[in-house]
Amino acid sequence: MKVHNVEMVMSAVRPEQYPDDGFPEFALAGRSNVGKSSFINKMLGRRNIARTSSKPGKTQTLNFYKIEEQLFFVDVPGYGYARVSKTEKEKWGGMIEQYLTGREPLVAAVQIVDIRHAPSADDINMYNFFVHYNIPTIVIATKADKIPKGKWDKHKKIVRETLNMLGDDPLFVFSSEKGIGVEAVWAEIESRMQR
Ligand code: GTP
Ligand code: MG
Numbered sequence: 001m002k003v004h005n006v007e008m009v010m011s012a013v014r015p016e017q018y019p020d021d022g023f024p025e026f027a028l029a030g031r032s033n034v035g036k037s038s039f040i041n042k043m044l045g046r047r048n049i050a051r052t053s054s055k056p057g058k059t060q061t062l063n064f065y066k067i068e069e070q071l072f073f074v075d076v077p078g079y080g081y082a083r084v085s086k087t088e089k090e091k092w093g094g095m096i097e098q099y100l101t102g103r104e105p106l107v108a109a110v111q112i113v114d115i116r117h118a119p120s121a122d123d124i125n126m127y128n129f130f131v132h133y134n135i136p137t138i139v140i141a142t143k144a145d146k147i148p149k150g151k152w153d154k155h156k157k158i159v160r161e162t163l164n165m166l167g168d169d170p171l172f173v174f175s176s177e178k179g180i181g182v183e184a185v186w187a188e189i190e191s192r193m194q195r
């Protein structure tokens with residue numbers, strides 16, 4: 001998709017604040033600092049429409065990006081961020097769970113993992129949550145610029161096996177730094193918008 005028009009329409013913490021356009025939504029999931037907001041920026045061809053940071057915990061609300069009056073990306077706070085209090089974690093968990101389990105326009109989760117490492121226990125739990133709730137998941141192995149191309153296949157295999165991914169769920173190598181995978185992931189997202 002050639003993106004000309006993007007608008008951050010809502011920063012929501014409660015269902016009443018979600019947009020009501022009814023366009024298909026794709027929700028970003030992944031541990032804190034893995035590169036969810038960077039992924040959104042690269043896909044949209046914007047430098048910093050989704051705010052990024054080298055410090056984990058940057059995104060704290062559900063941020064809805066309306067794209068070409070056709071679909072939404074929903075930036076979601078990362079999991080596994082140790083420095084927030086337990087009550088705060090529970091509050092976030094509640095907000096995210098409420099969105100992911102009850103949102104009719106949600107077409108798929110886009111789960112971002114770091115290609116360099118085997119998925120963590122938190123990554124596995126998140127993926128299993130999507131499987132449990134029948135939410136199709138597109139897995140993105142990002143930061144591919146940080147390992148040589150010759151190792152991508154080996155690392156992809158580790159990600160697929162560690163998450164115990166369903167055969168129907170696709171896995172893409174990506175880099176927000178270098179723009180690797182942008183077209184392939186757009187093709188996947190566009191094919192799911194029409195279903
Ligand atoms: P939270 O909002 O805290 O959950 O983090 P996030 O998942 O949105 O991560 P964010 O996009 O803010 O990126 C975190 C850090 O990783 C930043 O310093 C980015 O520049 C860096 N980063 C993200 N994607 C890539 C990538 O593909 N390659 C490289 N080399 N660095 C990346
Ligand atoms: Mg973020």
